[in-house]
Amino acid sequence: MKILCSKDILQTGVNTVQRAVSNKSTLPVLQGILLKAEKQTLTFCATDLEIGIRCEVAAEITEEGSTVVPAKLFSEIVRKLPDTIISLDLNDDVLIIKYFQAEISLKNYDPQEFPLLPDLDDARFFTLPTALLKNMIRQTAFACATEETRPIFTGVLLNIDGHTIKMVGTDTHRLAYRIAEIPNQDELQFNGLIPSKTLSEIYKLIRDEDEFVNINFSDSQISFQFGSINMISRLIDGQFPNYNQVIPKSCDTKIYVSVDSLLDSVERAALIARDNSYANIIRLAISNRILKINKVTEIGKINEKLDIKMEGKDTLISFNAKFLIDVLKIIDCEDIVMEFSGSFSPGIIRPLNDSNYLYLLLPVRAT
Amino acid sequence: MKILCSKDILQTGVNTVQRAVSNKSTLPVLQGILLKAEKQTLTFCATDLEIGIRCEVAAEITEEGSTVVPAKLFSEIVRKLPDTIISLDLNDDVLIIKYFQAEISLKNYDPQEFPLLPDLDDARFFTLPTALLKNMIRQTAFACATEETRPIFTGVLLNIDGHTIKMVGTDTHRLAYRIAEIPNQDELQFNGLIPSKTLSEIYKLIRDEDEFVNINFSDSQISFQFGSINMISRLIDGQFPNYNQVIPKSCDTKIYVSVDSLLDSVERAALIARDNSYANIIRLAISNRILKINKVTEIGKINEKLDIKMEGKDTLISFNAKFLIDVLKIIDCEDIVMEFSGSFSPGIIRPLNDSNYLYLLLPVRAT
Secondary structure, three states: OEEEEEHHHHHHHHHHHHHHOOOOOOOHHHHEEEEEEEOOEEEEEEEOOOEEEEEEEEOEEEEOEEEEEEHHHHHHHHHHOOOOEEEEEEEOOEEEEEEOOEEEEEEOEOHHHOOOOOOOOOOEEEEEEHHHHHHHHHHHHHHOOOOOOOHHHHEEEEEEEOOEEEEEEEOOOEEEEEEEEOOOOOOOEEEEEEEHHHHHHHHHHOOOOOOEEEEEEOOOEEEEEEOOEEEEEEOEOOOOOOHHHHOOOOOOEEEEEEHHHHHHHHHHHHHHHOOHHHOOEEEEEEEOOEEEEEEEEOOEEEEEEEEOEEEEOOEEEEEEHHHHHHHHHHOOOOEEEEEEOOOOOOEEEEEOOOOOEEEEEOOOOOO | OEEEEEHHHHHHHHHHHHHHOOOOOOOHHHHEEEEEEEOOEEEEEEEOOOEEEEEEEEOEEEEOEEEEEEHHHHHHHHHHOOOOEEEEEEEOOEEEEEEOOEEEEEEOEOHHHOOOOOOOOOOEEEEEEHHHHHHHHHHHHHHOOOOOOOHHHHEEEEEEEOOEEEEEEEOOOEEEEEEEEOOOOOOOEEEEEEEHHHHHHHHHHOOOOOOEEEEEEOOOEEEEEEOOEEEEEEOEOOOOOOHHHHOOOOOOEEEEEEHHHHHHHHHHHHHHHOOHHHOOEEEEEEEOOEEEEEEEEOOEEEEEEEEOEEEEOOEEEEEEHHHHHHHHHHOOOOEEEEEEOOOOOOEEEEEOOOOOEEEEEOOOOOO
């Protein structure tokens, strides 16, 4: 393998795939990045066996070949290389990096040991606008569980049915639901659970210049292709709960409130509420076109008051402040509608005048 | 105590003094910030008994008084307050913070328990331009020891004698020396060891708008006053070593090299050298107007070559790469002069054409 390329090209490739490099794998080669030089393309690959990322860049290749560089060291070296043309030259298992009058030799892994990123068998294919995909990820993935005890709650449900695409994330305490219309000429159907980690990596890697994302899926895997990047991920096995059942169809109380004001008040109340023994619980008291948030703990007390529009009955309901803050931070709207049916039924939050998003939040018993 | 002031004012005061708040004090009141309202001035004070910071801001005070707020909680609350006029009202040991229709009550500490920041007895006084003080700190404090086993090496020597000011920092492996001329009409004399932590806090707090820093000192303490801030620190007890003795007066080899090129080469070599068993040591081989840095370790090898100007003998000398990188990052000059006298005598680094700075670095035995 003999390659000439700019420092920038190396940096782009390494930065892109490095997110998939395994930190603590029992298979040492997974701590590496596969470099493959073929025709005039240099391909970077990394995988932790859950996610695989591939990135292709143009390079001047005078001899084809492949090797696996130690990811961390190679990326640090690339960052410190001078801004010039770099030569990479593989000599048995040693990669020689040349620049100006200097050179670095690195012991590499055997590329034969590097697991192939799986191909999707029987893949079906559709395309989404980048902006839509990013927004759907941002509005749903945060609601997933982070602990791995029940794997199905660590993924976001992606459902495509005719011209409708839905994404749903839940950790069983709250549920985030986003729907959109898409052109779908082939009338594709898909229903699969994508790990939320996969989605956050995609969210970080997609640049705004990438107008569209091509999505391929089989029954067990999904891949996302945008710009020069291809990312493949397993799907999570299991049956996602029937979330439609838990979304209330009616309510006793409906309020209209400014997102920014509510976020500020809840964040302040959370500072007082987060005292360990109080589990970050805050109570909303809705009455007389006023929303009050009160909390008394060992460290102090807070009384917040917000003017609201309201319909229906007065009510009292307690929530985990974090779960309320999470959703208020991702709503793209000045005002929201909140719906309640007493202290023990879930609360519903929607952007005003936008039926494409819904957040359901279970109440907690106030202390 | 009754005060009206803007959120900004509170934020400035809290952010400034918070650096001196103790994290792990056995005296709970030291985890607080003293607020003192007197005349039309609100004063913020914090101390960990090593350093004390005081910051004065203008506020509308309708009732004088003082209290000690819990620093962490109060600062988080201030950050989340709306951008409006805030009222602070002390009621026994409870501080009531009011804004818009809302209020927060915080249990406070007793201000009687808060230690007074000591006054300097017999203080002598001089003034330094801010830019000079910041530069002297930046070029010397990094060379101090961080572990507390030998306290005198955790401080920077400040020496004033006639019109000359000197700062010297050393951890016994390397020594950074900076000298400057100052107007000193009173012919003040001072020789004291300032904790490097004090100096880094000052470095972070001084803004470029503060043109001058007023320095007061006694035999055991020093204070720095700039803008609305006053910072006081103990001096370190003990006898600083006679550094003049260790600075070589002559050399066998003198080289002239570009700071940026040398820094890049040493940083790359350090990546290969940092393998545990090699203790980050790199070797400089100087010969024939070329400086070579070579390193072979388990993970790979590097050969760096730099064109240099040189006078005197060829030489070979090994250093801890980190100590070389540290100084190359703070030199304000394109080129440096390095002086050597064989493999076992200290190396000297100076900016080219600037006799006000000197860095001495002990060699290590190469492996």
